[in-house]
Structures are given as structure tokens and as C-alpha cells.
Amino acid sequence: MNLYEYLSQGVKHFTLIDPDKSVDYLRIARYALEAGTDGILVGGSLGITASQMDKVVKDIKSIANVPVVLFPGSLSQLTDAADGVLFLSVLNSLDPYFIIGAQVHGAVLIAKHYPRLEVISTAYVIVGDGGAAGFVSMSKPIPYTRPDIAAAYALAAGYIGFKALYLEAGSGAPQPVPPDMVRAVRKAFPRVLIVGGGIRSNEVARSIAREGPNVIVTGTLAEESPEKLGEIVRAIKQR
Numbered sequence: 001m002n003l004y005e006y007l008s009q010g011v012k013h014f015t016l017i018d019p020d021k022s023v024d025y026l027r028i029a030r031y032a033l034e035a036g037t038d039g040i041l042v043g044g045s046l047g048i049t050a051s052q053m054d055k056v057v058k059d060i061k062s063i064a065n066v067p068v069v070l071f072p073g074s075l076s077q078l079t080d081a082a083d084g085v086l087f088l089s090v091l092n093s094l095d096p097y098f099i100i101g102a103q104v105h106g107a108v109l110i111a112k113h114y115p116r117l118e119v120i121s122t123a124y125v126i127v128g129d130g131g132a133a134g135f136v137s138m139s140k141p142i143p144y145t146r147p148d149i150a151a152a153y154a155l156a157a158g159y160i161g162f163k164a165l166y167l168e169a170g171s172g173a174p175q176p177v178p179p180d181m182v183r184a185v186r187k188a189f190p191r192v193l194i195v196g197g198g199i200r201s202n203e204v205a206r207s208i209a210r211e212g213p214n215v216i217v218t219g220t221l222a223e224e225s226p227e228k229l230g231e232i233v234r235a236i237k238q239r
């Protein structure tokens with residue numbers, strides 16, 4: 001089964017590890033794997049070199065029994081030590097660099113240097129707070145109260161042909177993506193739907209899981225309280 005097929009099945013939990021924040025990334029990865037996480041995303045919005053990325057991914061791969069996937073905040077975060085890459089285009093960025101500019105450079109790097117990576121074209125849609133990713137990518141976040149606008153982006157992403165859509169409230173966001181917005185986007189987008197940003201409690205994770213996304217991501221929780229990952233994974237699976 002390739003990565004895309006794996007992502008398409010059921011509701012999964014992925015743990016985001018940001019090499020810039022987590023010096024002790026292997027400790028977090030061990031907790032996450034023990035908790036039953038279904039995959040590890042590696043990336044961050046700022047401050048990560050290619051060699052750091054390569055080492056972190058290789059170290060995590062050496063202990064992981066689940067896919068390790070790049071979630072690149074910049075072109076320096078590519079390595080073929082991973083199983084695949086979320087090839088992001090920030091659909092609501094106001095700067096063409098984040099919609100198609102970085103992708104042109106990234107495409108050549110992947111084709112030339114990392115041909116083994118499975119590329120998952122991903123519409124990155126930023127909502128509400130937006131966090132560092134929203135700020136750095138010059139995005140105009142969709143208000144939390146406008147699921148209809150999020151659904152319009154999702155419909156466009158589906159027609160354009162993106163394989164995945166990442167609905168992002170921003171790392172550490174005070175409010176996660178509201179369940180009614182997840183529902184509207186789920187209805188409008190037929191392929192892999194990933195939701196993340198500000199998800200810290202079992203109740204919130206469960207309420208999002210009930211809307212039927214394919215992947216729910218937690219990063220800050222894994223950094224701050226990795227011992228809570230087991231419960232959140234269970235909440236998602238038992239929805």
C-alpha cells in the first residue's frame with residue numbers, strides 16, 4: 001500500500017514533530033508510537049536546515065513502524081529519508097511564492113535529488129488564528145465563523161485535483177478548526193482531509209473525528225504533554 005492509500009483509510013492520528021522545537025525528538029516519537037499514533041509528520045515553519053531534517057527523519061525512521069512524512073515549512077526541509085512529502089500549496093496566501101513559487105523550486109529538487117519520495121499534492125488552507133504558518137506564508141486566514149468559505153476553497157481544491165487538503169488553524173492556536181467547518185469541508189472535498197492546529201483535549205479531538213476527516217494532527221500536545229497522546233489516539237479511534 002502506498003502512502004496515499006494509507007492516508008485514505010479511516011480516521012488516523014498523526015504526531016507532528018518540529019525539529020526546531022523538540023531537541024528531545026526521539027523521546028516524543030517513542031511516546032507517540034507507544035500511544036498508537038498512525039504516522040509522524042516532520043517539519044516546522046522556521047529555522048530548520050536540510051542536514052537537521054535528514055538526521056531527525058533518519059533517527060525517527062529507525063524506531064518507527066508507521067510512515068514518516070515531511071511537512072515542509074521551507075525548501076530546506078526536503079530529504080528522501082522520509083516516506084513521502086505533503087507538497088503544500090497555501091491556497092489562501094496573498095503571496096504567489098507560497099502558492100506556486102516554492103513548489104517550482106521544490107519540484108526540481110525532488111525530481112533530481114529525492115525521486116523516492118511519494119509526493120502528495122496538498123491544498124493548505126489556513127483558518128482563524130493561523131499560527132506561525134499563517135503569518136509566515138502571508139495568508140489571509142478564513143474566519144472560524146465561515147465554514148461556507150472553507151467549503152468553497154475545498155471545492156476548488158477538489159476540482160483542481162489536489163490529492164489532499166490540510167485544514168490548518170495554526171500550531172498552538174487558541175481555537176481549533178470548528179467541527180461545523182470540518183463537516184462542510186468534508187462534504188466538499190472527496191480525497192484525503194487532514195485537520196490540525198490547537199487540538200489538545202480528547203473531547204475536541206473526538207468532535208472533529210466524528211466529522212470524518214482522514215487525519216487529525218497534534219504537535220504542541222506531543223511537545224508539551226506526550227503522556228496524553230494515548231488518550232487522544234483512543235478518543236479519535238472510538239469516536
Ligand SMILES: CC(C)=CCC/C(C)=C/CC/C(C)=C/CC/C(C)=C/COP(=O)(O)OP(=O)(O)O
Binds near residue numbers: 042045
Ligand atoms: C517544498 C514545498 C512544496 C513547500 C515549502 C514552502 C511552502 C509552500 C510552505 C507552506 C507555508 C508554511 C510556512 C508551512 C509550515 C508548515 C508547518 C511545518 C507547520 C508547523 O508549524 P510549526 O512550525 O510547528 O509552528 P510553530 O513554529 O508555531 O511551532
Ligand SMILES: O=P(O)(O)OC[C@@H](O)CO
Binds near residue numbers: 171
Ligand atoms: O501544534 P498543534 O496546535 O497541535 O498543531 C499541529 C499542526 O496542525 C500545526 O501545523
Ligand SMILES: [Mg+2]
Binds near residue numbers: 018021044220
Ligand atoms: Mg510547533
